[in-house]
Amino acid sequence: MRENKYLQIYNEYSNQIHSGQLLPGTKLPSESELAEAYTTSRETVRKALNLLFREGYIHKIKGRGSFVLDMTRMDFPVTGLISFKEMADTLGTASRTLVERTIQEPAGSAIARHLQIPPETLIWKVVRAREIEGERIILDKDYFRADIVSFLSEEIAEGSIYEYLELELGLKISYAKKLISVEPSTEEDHRLLDLKNFTHIVVVRNYVYLENTVLYQYTESRHRLDKFQFVDFARRVRR
Amino acid sequence: MRENKYLQIYNEYSNQIHSGQLLPGTKLPSESELAEAYTTSRETVRKALNLLFREGYIHKIKGRGSFVLDMTRMDFPVTGLISFKEMADTLGTASRTLVERTIQEPAGSAIARHLQIPPETLIWKVVRAREIEGERIILDKDYFRADIVSFLSEEIAEGSIYEYLELELGLKISYAKKLISVEPSTEEDHRLLDLKNFTHIVVVRNYVYLENTVLYQYTESRHRLDKFQFVDFARRVRR
DNA sequence: CAGTGGTCTAGACCACCCT
């Protein structure tokens, strides 16, 4: 058994729902039936179904059963910011990443406050502009603690820094907090983005924590007003 | 046993963490110890701990234990829009709700599209302006299917419509989807809000579904740019 | 190595829904 049993059940159903093999409204087999079908226990089936529920694939009603929800109206991803890559992929449009800068320097007071470190601590700073359909509409400014991320390069910044950190460096990300607000655009925004004459810009601040609860990354993602969209999907928690 | 055992454990710990009795970094007793202490099974303890984990109270590391996280840096609520009432409460400032309109009328094409109903369907429309510190900064436009919410009044609209629906009408809300974007402000925005000379406005569209997956409510919450803030807290899901 | 959390089992009783 390479994969956890409950993940196997989860994957089979999430794939079938995504691909449209299971239509919205379809009633899933009961938990007991699923347990028998997968030769497992009901609690393991419930683990899979609860995952499907939390991710917005299905819907459970006590006494009635579990039913497939309509994902097509959910706009991917079900929750969270539509990232640059996802946005480009979804739109199927030409997109480019322009690395403006990749340097190591002392944090300085502003970044030090965000990362909760002394201002003289060394950090990696990566500034990237995101271009979609010929327009630079997102400015990503990433800051990493250099004592945790020892090396970065322009090549890495052009690809997925995220994959580099997780796969190459083996950093285990535990959780992240996002703060979204709208602020006056700066001179830098106008210089690096095609801002038209928008006076404001959407700022998404992202604080990323490792498994040992260390805050090691702060990202400021600055989006042109007219191209910003955020989706939030919330299950009702009864307590 | 009035309350579920796992909720009891969850509540005791979430309260202690909130109140500061348990400081960040504190190691919780092991799952086996907790099971013994609460005279319950380990799986039940795990249910409580997983809730605490998902809500951002604690942090679990395989082989080491569970640890209290620093909630103070999380800004309440841990995830979601800072609602009008929470905002006012947190700021401890004077706030008012001004009900502009409470009427029943046919949906019309735009609202019909949002609610996925025929345009001639009757709906309740409630328009409210939210005033904080003497400034009207949020415009809430709620639309309810009249075949589900049979009656509304200005008195109800002045209080919490939400409580009326859940407690009085017994409507069971299952899930909701939010879409956040920034759009040009309308003439209505300027008429009903103190918009200064902002040309744009943050629009939060909220689609609310009942337990039977019926979309029964659509809310458009229009926030003045400079007063908008959204918090998103995400656990990393390993798969 | 002992201790920890992650997965899994094979039962049980309950609350709820529909007919």
Added chain:
DNA sequence: GGGTGGTCTAGACCACTGC
């Protein structure tokens, strides 16, 4: 009353961390 999901139990084995 029969079927469903929600809770709970008392075990078991595993993978991972620390000493």
